[in-house]
Amino acid sequence: MGTVSLFKAETRRLAKRRFSRYFVLGAVLVLVAVAIGMFVSNEKPTPAVIAQAQAEADRYFQEQTGYAAEEKKRCESLTPEQMKQQYGEGFTCDQLGQLQREDVQIQDFMPSQFDFRENFPGMVTTLAAILAMVAFVVGASFIGAEWNSGGMMNLLLWRPRRLQVLSTKLAALVVSLIGLTVTLSAVWTGLFWVIATMRGTTAKMTSGAWQSIGLLELRGMVLVLAAGMIGFGLASIGRHTAMALGAAIGVIVVFQFGLAVVLQVARVRFAEAYLLPFWGIAWLEKEWEVLDYNAPCDFSAVNGCEPPSMVITWQMAGIAMLAVVGLVTMAAMWTMRKRDIT
Amino acid sequence: MTAVLEISGLQKTYRSRKGARKALDGFDMVVEAGQVHGFLGPNGSGKTTTLRTLLGLIKPNGGRMTILGREVPQHLPEVAGLVGAIVESPQFFGNFTARETLSLLADAGGVDQRRVDAVLEVVGLRERAAERVKTYSLGMKQRLAVASALLKEPKFLILDEPANGLDPGGIREMRTLMRTLSDSGMTVLLSSHILAEIQLICDSVTIIAAGRRVAAGSVAEVLAEHRSTKVKVRLEPGVDMFGAAQALRAAGAEVTLEQDHFIVGNASRPAQITRLLAGHQIFVSELTPVTVDLESVFLQLTGTAPVEGANRQVDDVAATAGNGWGQ
Numbered sequence: 046m047g048t049v050s051l052f053k054a055e056t057r058r059l060a061k062r063r064f065s066r067y068f069v070l071g072a073v074l075v076l077v078a079v080a081i082g083m084f085v086s087n088e089k090p091t092p093a094v095i096a097q098a099q100a101e102a103d104r105y106f107q108e109q110t111g112y113a114a115e116e117k118k119r120c121e122s123l124t125p126e127q128m129k130q131q132y133g134e135g136f137t138c139d140q141l142g143q144l145q146r147e148d149v150q151i152q153d154f155m156p157s158q159f160d161f162r163e164n165f166p167g168m169v170t171t172l173a174a175i176l177a178m179v180a181f182v183v184g185a186s187f188i189g190a191e192w193n194s195g196g197m198m199n200l201l202l203w204r205p206r207r208l209q210v211l212s213t214k215l216a217a218l219v220v221s222l223i224g225l226t227v228t229l230s231a232v233w234t235g236l237f238w239v240i241a242t243m244r245g246t247t248a249k250m251t252s253g254a255w256q257s258i259g260l261l262e263l264r265g266m267v268l269v270l271a272a273g274m275i276g277f278g279l280a281s282i283g284r285h286t287a288m289a290l291g292a293a294i295g296v297i298v299v300f301q302f303g304l305a306v307v308l309q310v311a312r313v314r315f316a317e318a319y320l321l322p323f324w325g326i327a328w329l330e331k332e333w334e335v336l337d338y339n340a341p342c343d344f345s346a347v348n349g350c351e352p353p354s355m356v357i358t359w360q361m362a363g364i365a366m367l368a369v370v371g372l373v374t375m376a377a378m379w380t381m382r383k384r385d386i387t
Numbered sequence: 388m389t390a391v392l393e394i395s396g397l398q399k400t401y402r403s404r405k406g407a408r409k410a411l412d413g414f415d416m417v418v419e420a421g422q423v424h425g426f427l428g429p430n431g432s433g434k435t436t437t438l439r440t441l442l443g444l445i446k447p448n449g450g451r452m453t454i455l456g457r458e459v460p461q462h463l464p465e466v467a468g469l470v471g472a473i474v475e476s477p478q479f480f481g482n483f484t485a486r487e488t489l490s491l492l493a494d495a496g497g498v499d500q501r502r503v504d505a506v507l508e509v510v511g512l513r514e515r516a517a518e519r520v521k522t523y524s525l526g527m528k529q530r531l532a533v534a535s536a537l538l539k540e541p542k543f544l545i546l547d548e549p550a551n552g553l554d555p556g557g558i559r560e561m562r563t564l565m566r567t568l569s570d571s572g573m574t575v576l577l578s579s580h581i582l583a584e585i586q587l588i589c590d591s592v593t594i595i596a597a598g599r600r601v602a603a604g605s606v607a608e609v610l611a612e613h614r615s616t617k618v619k620v621r622l623e624p625g626v627d628m629f630g631a632a633q634a635l636r637a638a639g640a641e642v643t644l645e646q647d648h649f650i651v652g653n654a655s656r657p658a659q660i661t662r663l664l665a666g667h668q669i670f671v672s673e674l675t676p677v678t679v680d681l682e683s684v685f686l687q688l689t690g691t692a693p694v695e696g697a698n699r700q701v702d703d704v705a706a707t708a709g710n711g712w713g714q
């Protein structure tokens with residue numbers, strides 16, 4: 046009883062919300078569209094496909110050689126005066142390019158294939174990004190609508206321990222998000238395994254490769270939970286869904302566009318390090334190298350002017366994320382404890 | 388009798404950027420077990436503030452409160468299961484149906500789900516229980532609120548303006564419901580502006596004005612304490628009313644002349660009037676104490692009786708509150 050029944054009630058409430066359902070459904074539709082797109086745009090290199098690509102490559106080579114020959118013929122028919130005008134001083138027609146056979150690669154004419162080991166990590170990132178967005182919005186509306194509608198007050202008449210109520214709600218959200226992410230990740234992995242089998246290759250999937258994909262999915266889940274908790278916390282502090290959404294839009298606008306411009310104009314060092322999305326990328330892709338184009342030239346004889354670089358590691362990004370989540374959650378708890386509910 | 392609710396010296400000041408507002412200024416209240424207790428006061432006098440404080444929704448700046456013998460808000464979690472409450476037109480999440488709303492509350496509070504249909508039946512929402520709350524009328528939402536308060540079979544029921552928006556039939560049903568609940572041993576605290584209703588159903592009342600108690604006790608006591616000493620005097624037709632008034636005024640009476648009678652304001656002993664007038668050979672045909680009802684007592688105590696030609700502002704209440712009339 047007690048907390049358990051409250052947890053059960055809150056999980057039920059979250060699942061019953063049409064907003065949560067529609068948003069999750071929307072995300073699933075987007076994911077399905079991505080999967081279909083990947084399925085359609087990839088093809089397995091069957092002998093027929095290779096033969097067709099070979100034929101296309103041949104035709105292309107033929108075509109290009111034909112054009113080159115024509116061009117040379119035209120060039121040779123020019124007077125020296127015209128030559129100078131069109132090609133410049135000291136140009137001879139032999140200098141015109143001649144396409145070599147080995148310049149035409151068959152790969153360029155092959156439809157791409159879905160290489161699980163190569164391409165699936167990008168798909169995991171896509172999944173994590175979409176789910177993080179869903180988590181943020183659903184988390185915000187879960188508590189925001191409660192505050193807004195007065196449902197929170199009703200609940201507190203039943204369960205006066207405010208911190209317990211808020212943490213149980215948060216726990217219900219987190220557990221639901223874990224369930225959702227784990228399920229969708231499993232389905233996502235299975236789906237792309239099928240796509241890779243039918244439209245590409247599943248070669249080289251060593252246990253190390255699996256491990257790295259597993260870890261990536263885990264980091265994706267942490268990102269999703271963090272987004273959900275931040276949305277929840279902000280909406281609880283602002284007692285309104287709109288507050289969290291407003292804050293998110295504000296952050297995106299400010300960080301992505303406004304700040305980027307300001308940093309550029311102000312010639313701030315390591316400008317990208319101030320932009321949130323790169324921290325997200327660093328978290329998922331283990332590191333992100335920030336190049337400082339605003340730095341004074343660090344000349345080296347070999348590379349010329351080389352911008353100094355700074356690496357955002359996933360550890361740094363993780364700590365930053367933890368700090369933000371911690372801060373927002375603590376602030377939400379604190380306001381929950383302190384404020385008058387009228 | 389034991390007190391289900393005791394409040395003493397309750398203080399609450401709302402603070403905002405615009406400044407501070409003292410909503411409760413040393414408010415006291417006692418509700419005895421098994422009673423239906425009316426909580427009356429003009430708009431903005433602090434009724435809802437009191438109830439919110441009691442239920443732990445806002446923090447008081449001072450004072451002590453006990454519910455069912457337990458100090459609150461410290462021990463509120465222990466008694467919360469025994470206190471059903473609605474606070475000022477409660478709101479529900481509009482997209483859930485009445486049944487879902489109640490069922491979630493039942494889950495949260497660990498109450499048997501069978502109670503849900505039982506209370507829906509009691510408040511008359513059985514047939515509409517599967518509709519979204521958003522589509523409910525004001526009175527239906529109010530009924531749902533009452534249902535939510537009844538859900539946990541409380542020992543102490545707190546209702547802030549439960550009749551708000553109810554139709555006449557609903558008000559009467561509410562009245563019978565309250566009687567039934569009270570007969571079954573529940574204590575009910577009821578705030579309302581419908582004084583006739585309060586007078587009908589309440590055993591006792593507390594009247595608040597400007598954040599302080601101005602009267603308390605059983606309805607009969609409050610009425611008796613504030614029984615007016617006014618007496619209506621009617622003379623035989625054709626008798627000189629003006630002369631009679633003169634005579635009484637000379638003896639120190641406060642006389643107000645009306646169309647065909649006059650009112651003596653401070654007639655603590657009406658027999659004096661007859662004796663005095665008889666001395667002047669004036670005979671009285673009617674001598675009746677002016678009866679008071681809760682409404683007039685209320686208006687008098689809170690100083691909120693309408694004055695012709697003046698628009699009373701909400702915070703204009705009796706300056707004498709607390710030490711005025713009859714205390």
Ligand SMILES: Nc1ncnc2c1ncn2[C@@H]1O[C@H](COP(=O)(O)OP(=O)(O)OP(=O)(O)O)[C@@H](O)[C@H]1O
Pocket residue numbers: 387401402403408409410428429430431432433434435436437
């Ligand atoms: N959240 C708040 N912030 C600031 N002042 C408030 C707040 N809530 C109430 N007040 C003020 O406190 C006083 C008491 O309000 P309260 O709601 O308790 O009155 P009430 O007796 O319930 O009135 P009504 O009969 O109109 O419901 C009023 O002056 C009101 O303006």
Ligand SMILES: [Mg+2]
Pocket residue numbers: 434435436475547
């Ligand atoms: Mg009120």
